[in-house]
Amino acid sequence: MENVLEIKGLSKNLGSFRLDKVSFSLPRGYIMGFIGPNGAGKTTTIKLLMNLMHRDGGDIRVFGLDNRRYEKEIKQRIAFVYDESHYYENLSLLDNRRIVAHFYRDWDEKAFQRRLRDFDLPPHKKLKNLSRGMRTKFGLAIALSHAAEFLLMDEPTSGLDPVFRSELMDILQQLLVEENKSVLFSTHITTDLERVADYICFINQGRIVLCQSKDEMLQGHVLVKGALEQLSPEAEKMFIGLRKNHYGFEGLSADPQGIRQFFGDGVLMESPGLDEIMVFYVRGHHHV
Amino acid sequence: MFKLLLKDLLVLKSSIIWAMTYLLAIIVIFSMTPPFDKFIYIMAGYGATYILIMGALMAEFKNNSDILLNSLPVKRHEIILSKYLTALILTLLALAVAAILGLIINLLPLPLSIRLMSGMDAAIVLLMAALTLTIVMPVNLIFSNQAARVAIVMVFMLLFFAPVWIKGFIMDKRQAEWAQFLINTAVSHPVLLLAAGAGLLLLLLALSLIISLRWYEARDF
Numbered sequence: 224m225e226n227v228l229e230i231k232g233l234s235k236n237l238g239s240f241r242l243d244k245v246s247f248s249l250p251r252g253y254i255m256g257f258i259g260p261n262g263a264g265k266t267t268t269i270k271l272l273m274n275l276m277h278r279d280g281g282d283i284r285v286f287g288l289d290n291r292r293y294e295k296e297i298k299q300r301i302a303f304v305y306d307e308s309h310y311y312e313n314l315s316l317l318d319n320r321r322i323v324a325h326f327y328r329d330w331d332e333k334a335f336q337r338r339l340r341d342f343d344l345p346p347h348k349k350l351k352n353l354s355r356g357m358r359t360k361f362g363l364a365i366a367l368s369h370a371a372e373f374l375l376m377d378e379p380t381s382g383l384d385p386v387f388r389s390e391l392m393d394i395l396q397q398l399l400v401e402e403n404k405s406v407l408f409s410t411h412i413t414t415d416l417e418r419v420a421d422y423i424c425f426i427n428q429g430r431i432v433l434c435q436s437k438d439e440m441l442q443g444h445v446l447v448k449g450a451l452e453q454l455s456p457e458a459e460k461m462f463i464g465l466r467k468n469h470y471g472f473e474g475l476s477a478d479p480q481g482i483r484q485f486f487g488d489g490v491l492m493e494s495p496g497l498d499e500i501m502v503f504y505v506r507g508h509h510h511v
Numbered sequence: 512m513f514k515l516l517l518k519d520l521l522v523l524k525s526s527i528i529w530a531m532t533y534l535l536a537i538i539v540i541f542s543m544t545p546p547f548d549k550f551i552y553i554m555a556g557y558g559a560t561y562i563l564i565m566g567a568l569m570a571e572f573k574n575n576s577d578i579l580l581n582s583l584p585v586k587r588h589e590i591i592l593s594k595y596l597t598a599l600i601l602t603l604l605a606l607a608v609a610a611i612l613g614l615i616i617n618l619l620p621l622p623l624s625i626r627l628m629s630g631m632d633a634a635i636v637l638l639m640a641a642l643t644l645t646i647v648m649p650v651n652l653i654f655s656n657q658a659a660r661v662a663i664v665m666v667f668m669l670l671f672f673a674p675v676w677i678k679g680f681i682m683d684k685r686q687a688e689w690a691q692f693l694i695n696t697a698v699s700h701p702v703l704l705l706a707a708g709a710g711l712l713l714l715l716l717a718l719s720l721i722i723s724l725r726w727y728e729a730r731d732f
Contacts, residue, residue: 273581274581275731275732295585303582307575310579312573321521322517323579326514326585327584
């Protein structure tokens with residue numbers, strides 16, 4: 224399978240924070256959710272990918288090309304949507320489009336006009352008069368109008384309401400079906416990804432914790448709930464993270480079969496969501 | 512590079528209108544106010560250039576648009592080169608508009624008496640703009656937009672007070688050989704002195720460009 228993105232041993236020291244030998248790859252035509260708590264290293268990784276930061280070590284290949292050597296060529300084929308709009312606030316949407324469109328050799332004006340209509344965006348309105356959701360939609364309209372093969376989204380849904388987030392997920396899903404694009408979607412709101420992501424890459428404290436297909440990740444973990452008396456020191460070792468209170472325990476394990484054998488029918492076993500997987504990995508054996 | 516220039520012109524749409532209004536106002540108001548009438552093209556041209564250069568820097572700062580620009584298919588050195596080139600083009604634009612306004616006012620039957628713009632006016636405005644750019648651009652990149660605003664005020668002070676101070680200093684030392692040489696050159700070959708000043712300024716401008724390029728290339732956003 225051809226990869227649109229290959230990151231190997233990526234490192235960056237920012238003093239108080241260090242991105243530590245991050246490695247993962249994204250096959251063409253798939254959506255990868257890049258998840259992790261705030262400050263985990265998602266934005267740093269994306270900035271390194273976009274050459275907005277200089278790496279200390281490692282290798283980044285986009286479409287098989289080194290991202291520094293072939294920067295311009297790669298950026299012709301990449302679209303981006305960031306958590307904040309960096310377009311010019313005092314200009315109308317059309318003027319902002321005039322600025323950006325000239326940089327892309329494959330700019331598709333018809334596609335842009337169609338997106339403006341689809342997203343209900345007022346072309347003559349100044350960007351500063353749009354809501355946060357509308358600005359994100361404008362960023363997306365630009366991103367989807369120059370035949371990019373790889374869409375990079377850094378926390379595009381942060382601070383947005385659930386209705387817009389759901390709408391955005393629909394758009395992404397449609398894109399994938401119709402246009403076979405690849406998407407790297409960074410977020411700390413994991414529920415956004417449950418529906419659309421094919422792969423999940425989970426980063427915490429600058430290190431990749433897990434990186435696999437979403438189904439493998441969900442099926443490879445089990446959420447266990449039971450009484451405190453059932454928890455022996457030996458049993459505790461089977462959990463990635465545990466939450467205990469007066470009424471019982473709740474824990475995440477990456478060994479569903481082992482849990483089944485150990486506890487039998489004595490505990491309640493559920494499929495975890497991405498949110499729960501992330502929380503237990505981040506917090507570990509946290510006692511409430 | 513052309514795309515980045517076009518971007519600046521779009522971003523500066525409202526500033527251009529404001530700068531041109533300022534230009535017209537200065538020319539009309541000071542054309543009949545001696546001794547300022549001698550300097551109207553310098554005041555108008557440099558003032559408009561100042562408004563446009565600061566407008567461009569302010570717009571980039573306000574929108575944090577370095578992130579946007581560096582995400583587009585464009586190299587960092589192109590962004591910096593375009594900033595310097597845009598400033599030069601904006602200065603030429605301000606000069607052209609000032610010259611045309613002067614010509615129109617002369618041709619129309621208005622109760623205003625105004626001389627036409629001279630080559631010396633244009634040369635002085637270009638040198639002043641170059642000095643502003645030399646100092647303000649790296650300060651804006653390395654420190655902040657606010658520091659650039661302070662720097663531009665200092666450039667203003669320098670432009671207003673330095674000539675008087677330099678003249679006083681030279682006159683105090685007029686017995687010295689070097690001072691006499693300078694005075695003689697200023698009297699007999701003023702263009703030569705201006706050219707020497709321009710050469711020095713170009714050298715400083717090149718240095719400023721190198722500093723800005725190196726800083727910007729190494730910067731993390």
